[in-house]
Amino acid sequence: MSDIALELSGIEKVYNRGKAGEVQVLRGIDLTLKAGEAVALVAPSGAGKSTLLHIAGLLDQPDTGTVRIGGEAMHDQPDRRRTAVRRDQVGFVYQFHHLLPEFSAEENIVLPQLANGVARAPARARATDLLGSVGVSDRAGHRPAALSGGEQQRVAFCRALANSPRVLLADEPTGNLDPETSDRVFGAMMDLVRQTGLAALVATHNMELAARMDRVVRLEAGQLVTG
Numbered sequence: 001m002s003d004i005a006l007e008l009s010g011i012e013k014v015y016n017r018g019k020a021g022e023v024q025v026l027r028g029i030d031l032t033l034k035a036g037e038a039v040a041l042v043a044p045s046g047a048g049k050s051t052l053l054h055i056a057g058l059l060d061q062p063d064t065g066t067v068r069i070g071g072e073a074m075h076d077q078p079d080r081r082r083t084a085v086r087r088d089q090v091g092f093v094y095q096f097h098h099l100l101p102e103f104s105a106e107e108n109i110v111l112p113q114l115a116n117g118v119a120r121a122p123a124r125a126r127a128t129d130l131l132g133s134v135g136v137s138d139r140a141g142h143r144p145a146a147l148s149g150g151e152q153q154r155v156a157f158c159r160a161l162a163n164s165p166r167v168l169l170a171d172e173p174t175g176n177l178d179p180e181t182s183d184r185v186f187g188a189m190m191d192l193v194r195q196t197g198l199a200a201l202v203a204t205h206n207m208e209l210a211a212r213m214d215r216v217v218r219l220e221a222g223q224l225v226t227g
Helices: 049-056 079-089 105-115 120-133 149-160 179-196
Strands: 004-016 022-034 038-042 064-069 090-093 167-171 199-203 215-220 223-226
Touching: 004 049, 004 199, 022 049, 022 199, 022 223, 038 049, 049 167, 049 199, 079 090, 090 149, 105 120, 105 149, 120 149, 120 179, 149 179, 179 199
Parallel strands: 038 199, 038 215, 090 167, 167 199
Antiparallel strands: 004 022, 004 064, 215 223
């Protein structure tokens, strides 16, 4: 198995703004993430970081360029294969947790596994392990509304890892948390990255947190700049 979890090569994306004309958001993006590596993606609002994450996570197609996950090129794959890879090998975490409100924390982690063909007993066991690893096992039976913001986001990380993905993509995952809670949630995320060996690409405005990752890349004028 390749230790390259995610590779972006020559990624370009142009949006047609109607009368405003075309806007090129991404210009020849090249980026490689190894297993167990956490990379911070820093960019001002509107610079295209969400577009880049969506392309990396197979939610959107680039106009040109190639996305490889685990060495497999995805640009010419049928939709069914792209969906399977996205489900099995990519985990997403956003600024807002997007947990299903009618289900408990544990159930939010069990459900993606059931959808992926895992039996209920091992799915619950994995949910228990994940919740314990981020320090919220005592909140397993609570619905999202009964959890604090930090607890909700830690459960969201657990849900993203439910099916043991190869790649974690996070878009401002601590952006709506206070500094103390943000630090605690970020620490839990980094622990999960180190424990599981997945590759994480994390978009953030928080330079203090970015500096604690393995690398920082900046998106400027549609291109990536290291450092």
